[in-house]
Amino acid sequence: MRSEEALNRWALAGLVAGGIVVLDQLTKRWAQQMLPGNPIVVWEGWLEFVYAENTGSAFGLFPGAGAIIAVIGVFAVLLLLWMLREAGRTWEVVGLGLVGGGAIGNLVDRFTRGEGLVDGAVVDFIKVPLIPNFNVADASLTVGVTLLLIVTWVSSRRAE
Numbered sequence: 126m127r128s129e130e131a132l133n134r135w136a137l138a139g140l141v142a143g144g145i146v147v148l149d150q151l152t153k154r155w156a157q158q159m160l161p162g163n164p165i166v167v168w169e170g171w172l173e174f175v176y177a178e179n180t181g182s183a184f185g186l187f188p189g190a191g192a193i194i195a196v197i198g199v200f201a202v203l204l205l206l207w208m209l210r211e212a213g214r215t216w217e218v219v220g221l222g223l224v225g226g227g228a229i230g231n232l233v234d235r236f237t238r239g240e241g242l243v244d245g246a247v248v249d250f251i252k253v254p255l256i257p258n259f260n261v262a263d264a265s266l267t268v269g270v271t272l273l274l275i276v277t278w279v280s281s282r283r284a285e
Contacts, residue, residue, distance in 0.1 A: 131210075138209050138222035145226025149261040150233060156250035156260075170254065177258040178238075178246035185257050195235040195243035198228050217276045223269025230262030 159165075160176035167173060181188040205225045212218045231247050238245030249258035 134209065134212055134218050137215070137218050138212075138225065141219055141222025142226035142229060145223060145261065145265045146230045146233065149226070149230035149265070152261050153234070153248040153250070156248055160250055164252075173252040174250050175252045175258060177249045179249050179258075180244075180246045183263065191235050191239070191245065191247075192241070192243045195232060198232045198235070202228050202232070214276060214280075216272060220269045220272035220276060223265045223272065225269075227262040227264075227266030227269060230260070230265070 156174065156176050160174055162176075164173055164175040179185055179188075180191050182190065182194050187194070202225055205221050205228070209218065209221050212221055234247040235243045235245045238248070247260065247262075249260050249263070251260060251264070252258050
């Protein structure tokens with residue numbers, strides 16, 4: 126039974142991560158084709174689709190450091206795989222899948238959108254107030270980390 130639980134855990138995380146990567150790459154391709162020079166205002170002042178490329182980290186920090194960020198991203202994905210071995214709760218597995226899918230989605234950009242091995246820029250296109258442009262992978266990372274924090278907090282409260 127333990128082996129079946131592990132298989133289910135890996136399958137769920139893989140399905141979540143894979144779905145995020147596919148959705149992320151499809152929306153980025155759409156953004157590359159439709160948005161340069163032609164932003165779309167969905168809700169004035171609240172939601173726009175504006176094409177941008179980010180060679181740095183989240184929020185545009187460390188521009189040009191994509192190679193270093195890609196290496197960190199690869200290690201992060203490996204760490205998530207190691208953490209998945211011990212994940213017990215379904216929401217924990219989903220959170221790890223969301224974080225993994227987001228990390229892999231942005232790594233695909235780093236590996237495929239530049240001239241070198243890991244110097245590609247990440248495509249960002251979702252613009253809301255007070256937050257720099259982001260993409261589906263970034264949103265997945267944020268939701269996944271938030272979910273993992275909530276699961277950890279709830280677990281610690283139950284243990285008390």
